[in-house]
Amino acid sequence: MSVFSNQNPEQEQDLINALPRLVTDADGCVLYANDAFRILSGRETPIQKGEKLLDLLHFEDLDDILHQAWMGDDTEGTLANVFAGEHHVSFIGAVRPVPLHFDWVEMVDGRRFLIASFIGEHHIAKKEMFPDIEDDGNENIFSPESGPEKDVEYHDMDDGSLNHFLDMSHEVLCTLDEDCVFKWMNDTFCAALKTDPTVLGGKTFVDLAHPDEKSMVRQTLSDLYHDMDGQMVSFECRMLASDGNVLSVEWRFKKAGEEIYCVGQDVTEIKRHENALRQQQDKLLEAEAIGRMGHWHWRLGEDHFEWSDEIYRIFGQDKDAFIPSIDTVNTMVYRRDAGRIMQVFQRAMIENKDYELDFRINRPSGAVCYVRCQGRCETDMDGDVIGLYGIMQDITQDTLREQDLRDAKDAAERAYAAKSRFLANMSHELRTPLNAIIGFSEMIQNQLLGPIGTERYLEYIGGIRESGEHLLDLISDILDMSKIEAGKYDLDLERFSIAKVIRMAVHMMEGRAVDASIKMIVLIDDEDVQVVADRRAIMQIMLNLLSNAVKFSPNGGNITISCKNSGKNLDIAVADNGMGIPAHKLQAIMKPFEQVSSEYTRDHEGSGLGLAITKELVEMHGGKIALESEIDKGTTVSIRLPLQAALKGQKVA
Numbered sequence: 001m002s003v004f005s006n007q008n009p010e011q012e013q014d015l016i017n018a019l020p021r022l023v024t025d026a027d028g029c030v031l032y033a034n035d036a037f038r039i040l041s042g043r044e045t046p047i048q049k050g051e052k053l054l055d056l057l058h059f060e061d062l063d064d065i066l067h068q069a070w071m072g073d074d075t076e077g078t079l080a081n082v083f084a085g086e087h088h089v090s091f092i093g094a095v096r097p098v099p100l101h102f103d104w105v106e107m108v109d110g111r112r113f114l115i116a117s118f119i120g121e122h123h124i125a126k127k128e129m130f131p132d133i134e135d136d137g138n139e140n141i142f143s144p145e146s147g148p149e150k151d152v153e154y155h156d157m158d159d160g161s162l163n164h165f166l167d168m169s170h171e172v173l174c175t176l177d178e179d180c181v182f183k184w185m186n187d188t189f190c191a192a193l194k195t196d197p198t199v200l201g202g203k204t205f206v207d208l209a210h211p212d213e214k215s216m217v218r219q220t221l222s223d224l225y226h227d228m229d230g231q232m233v234s235f236e237c238r239m240l241a242s243d244g245n246v247l248s249v250e251w252r253f254k255k256a257g258e259e260i261y262c263v264g265q266d267v268t269e270i271k272r273h274e275n276a277l278r279q280q281q282d283k284l285l286e287a288e289a290i291g292r293m294g295h296w297h298w299r300l301g302e303d304h305f306e307w308s309d310e311i312y313r314i315f316g317q318d319k320d321a322f323i324p325s326i327d328t329v330n331t332m333v334y335r336r337d338a339g340r341i342m343q344v345f346q347r348a349m350i351e352n353k354d355y356e357l358d359f360r361i362n363r364p365s366g367a368v369c370y371v372r373c374q375g376r377c378e379t380d381m382d383g384d385v386i387g388l389y390g391i392m393q394d395i396t397q398d399t400l401r402e403q404d405l406r407d408a409k410d411a412a413e414r415a416y417a418a419k420s421r422f423l424a425n426m427s428h429e430l431r432t433p434l435n436a437i438i439g440f441s442e443m444i445q446n447q448l449l450g451p452i453g454t455e456r457y458l459e460y461i462g463g464i465r466e467s468g469e470h471l472l473d474l475i476s477d478i479l480d481m482s483k484i485e486a487g488k489y490d491l492d493l494e495r496f497s498i499a500k501v502i503r504m505a506v507h508m509m510e511g512r513a514v515d516a517s518i519k520m521i522v523l524i525d526d527e528d529v530q531v532v533a534d535r536r537a538i539m540q541i542m543l544n545l546l547s548n549a550v551k552f553s554p555n556g557g558n559i560t561i562s563c564k565n566s567g568k569n570l571d572i573a574v575a576d577n578g579m580g581i582p583a584h585k586l587q588a589i590m591k592p593f594e595q596v597s598s599e600y601t602r603d604h605e606g607s608g609l610g611l612a613i614t615k616e617l618v619e620m621h622g623g624k625i626a627l628e629s630e631i632d633k634g635t636t637v638s639i640r641l642p643l644q645a646a647l648k649g650q651k652v653a
Contacts, residue, residue, distance in 0.1 A: 019263075020118040028053040031113070035232065039252075040098065040118065041091040053114075057089040060097055172249065172264040180204040180221050180260070192249075192266050194241045205262070210238035210246060221253070221260065229255050236267070285309055293393035296324075299378075300349070300387050305329070314371060314394045316363035334360045341373075349385045352377050358395065370399040420482040430479065434472045441465040477609040480540075484616045491534040491620055493645060498570060499527045501535065502563060505542035509550060517555050520546075523562040531570060533645045537617045544610040545574040545637050552578040552635070569623075570643055575636040581629040589627065590615045611637075621645040 020037040024030050033047035041047070041056060088097045103115045166173055166186045172193075174185035182200045190196055193208065209217045217237055224233050233253045238246050248271045249264040285308065288294050294310030305324040312319045315332060322328065330338050337359035348355040354376040361369050375390015441464040443449070444457075452458060483489040506520055513520050531538075549559045553576045564571045581589060590611045611627075614637075618625045622642050629635035 022047070022116040024053050024114045024116075026112040026114070028114075030056070037116075037118075039232065039234075043091075053116075055092065057091050057100075060088040060090060170265075172262075172266065174205075174262045174264075176205055176221075176260040176262065178225060178258055180206060180218075180225075183259070189264075192241070192247060193239060194243045194245070199242065208239050210240060213237045224253055224255050225260060231255070289313075291393065293391050295389070295391050296375075297378075297389040298387055300385065303327075311392050314369065314392060315361060316365055316367070316369070332361045332363070334362070345388060348375075348377055348388065352379065352383075352385055355390075358399075368396075369394060370396045416485075420485045422482075430475050431472065434468055434475065438465055438468040438472065441468060477613060480613055481609050481616075484613070484620075489616075489620070491537060491645075493532055493534055495530050495532050496535050497527075498529060498531050498538070498563065498572075499524050501538050502542060502561060502572070505539055505546055506561060508543065509546040512547075512550050513559070516550065516553070516557075518550055518553050518557050518559060520559045520561065523560065525563065526565040529565045529570065529643075531641065531643050531645070533621055533641065534617075537621070538641075541614050541617050541639070542572075542574075544614045545639075548610055548637075549574055549576040549578070549635075552576065554578060565643075568643060570641045572639045572641065573636055575634060577634040580631040580633055580635055581627070582631060583629075586627055586629060590625070 020034070020040040022030065022033040022037045030047055030049055030051045030053065032049070035046070038045075038047050047056065086099060086101050089100050090097045098118070100116050100118060103117075104112060105115060106112045169186065169188060172186070172189040174189050175183045177183050181202060181204050182197075185197065185200070205221065206214050206218050216235075220233060220235060224231070231254070234251065236248065236250045239249050241247060246268075247266055248268045250267050251262060251264045254261050288308060288310040292310070292314070294308040294312075294314060296308065296311055297306040303325045305326075307324050309319060311324075312322065315322075315324075315329075317324075333341065341357065341359055344355050344357045347353075354374075356372070356374045358370060358372050361371060363369055372393045372395045373390060374393075375388055377385045378387035378389055380386050441461050444452070445461045445465060447458075480489065502524065503522065506522055510520065546559070546561070553559060557577050560573075560575045562571075562573045562575075615625050618639055618641065622645055624640050626638045627635070628638070
């Protein structure tokens with residue numbers, strides 16, 4: 001404890017009077033309340049004698065039965081210990097509870113009084129409060145004629161005893177002279193500012209104030225000292241501790257005589273938490289703005305919503321001018337969506353489940369906004385739903401982009417389908433003239449109707465026939481692919497020997513293989529096995545695979561065709577030792593019009609539809625196709641076909 005030598009008992013008494021105190025009679029009627037207690041209660045008007053204690057504050061830790069005791073329903077003698085001790089109370093009209101200590105005092109004449117004091121200060125001698133208390137006869141309740149009972153003794157405190165109590169306070173206390181120079185401070189003051197009285201000797205209160213607030217503090221203290229005698233002034237300022245730290249302190253000042261009495265509360269941690277909370281709030285709002293989403297809350301039974309700033313922006317409303325309520329929001333939501341929103345909310349509250357829905361709103365500018373709402377139910381301690389909360393996100397850009405992509409996809413599919421239908425319908429019109437060109441050129445080349453005068457014409461006619469046949473092959477592939485994509489390629493199922501079809505396909509490709517000195521090896525483990533399939537489609541599959549194998553095999557290469565019967569399926573494989581296919585092309589090579597890069601295909605003609613058609617025909621039979629390849633080592637195409645490829649409603653020949 002540090003007390004300057006010029007401190008006197010009257011000054012200490014003024015400091016005591018600045019601490020909250022209240023006294024009631026046994027019935028709970030107020031007899032006395034100082035101004036500090038009024039300030040603590042948050043009232044602007046003085047607390048009047050005769051007011052009921054329960055009209056001023058609410059006890060947080062006593063039940064209704066004890067409250068009724070104040071109203072006269074209690075039996076004699078019970079009240080003696082009802083309120084004794086420490087209690088947390090809330091003043092009527094205030095939210096934050098405060099701790100108060102209650103002491104009973106019983107006089108020799110039987111009168112009883114209850115003293116309420118702010119926690120930390122209730123140990124100060126009660127007798128200092130009683131000179132202002134008068135009974136109905138205007139007599140001092142602690143007059144010499146009516147002193148306390150023998151087992152309760154009160155003595156005047158000396159300076160040292162009083163100082164001990166003041167040092168126990170959590171508040172920083174000090175007194176100033178007319179020049180605002182420190183005269184006295186408690187230990188809490190010294191501990192908070194990391195200093196001692198010897199250092200503060202001769203310094204003023206303004207010397208410890210933050211440089212940015214010295215002017216304000218100096219003016220406030222000057223006004224208090226010269227113009228506000230007996231009045232109390234409250235303000236907050238930052239104080240500089242001796243270690244360089246800055247403290248935020250809420251001060252209450254009162255001038256009495258030539259002294260200024262100061263009571264402060266260190267709120268540095270509170271300010272730090274408030275700043276941290278504010279920073280987190282700012283970051284949340286910034287994140288919501290980036291994500292175009294905001295949070296909202298609605299309590300059951302209330303009409304208005306609580307919105308974050310971003311939801312106001314989503315709805316295109318001014319936060320200061322628009323009040324979000326059920327009616328105002330419904331006017332902006334599409335009529336068709338409004339009913340659906342209420343159904344989703346009602347179902348969520350009934351089932352206590354999370355919810356999600358999309359709806360449209362009309363902004364004041366006339367623009368349509370698409371909003372996604374996600375949330376969950378708020379429940380009380382009993383698990384009953386008391387409200388809804390969640391987020392709203394502006395999904396207008398994503399929704400419009402999805403619509404554009406969907407429209408583009410639909411348009412492309414319609415165009416592709418139209419192309420496929422056109423080519424499928426043009427099958428006859430394209431093949432007929434080509435067949436005529438090929439047929440007549442072959443007749444002229446064979447000179448069926450007589451010799452040609454010039455031998456050079458025979459060479460030209462041969463070129464016409466070969467070009468026509470090549471063009472017919474290309475058109476046939478395109479038309480077959482178009483018919484498959486248009487769903488007009490029907491399988492004609494029949495039972496036949498797969499070995500005969502394979503050997504016939506090999507025989508048809510044998511001429512091209514011999515020209516390239518390529519050897520074809522056929523390995524069939526069961527010559528008698530028969531399948532139910534489309535003979536023409538199986539032949540086309542084998543010709544496509546053998547044609548590719550011959551085309552991409554080097555001169556003198558080998559092609560192996562194998563066929564194995566596994567009981568339910570037929571496994572056919574065509575393997576060559578050609579140039580192979582790059583690994584990154586294996587997946588794409590079976591797509592329509594896909595070919596290996598030009599360095600592999602520049603010497604080979606083709607439409608790029610052979611494997612794509614093969615894949616479609618195999619899958620139409622319920623089979624699977626696989627491709628394995630390695631550069632400069634060769635390629636193997638494996639096909640698995642079911643022995644019975646019957647289709648629904650189709651008879652097998």
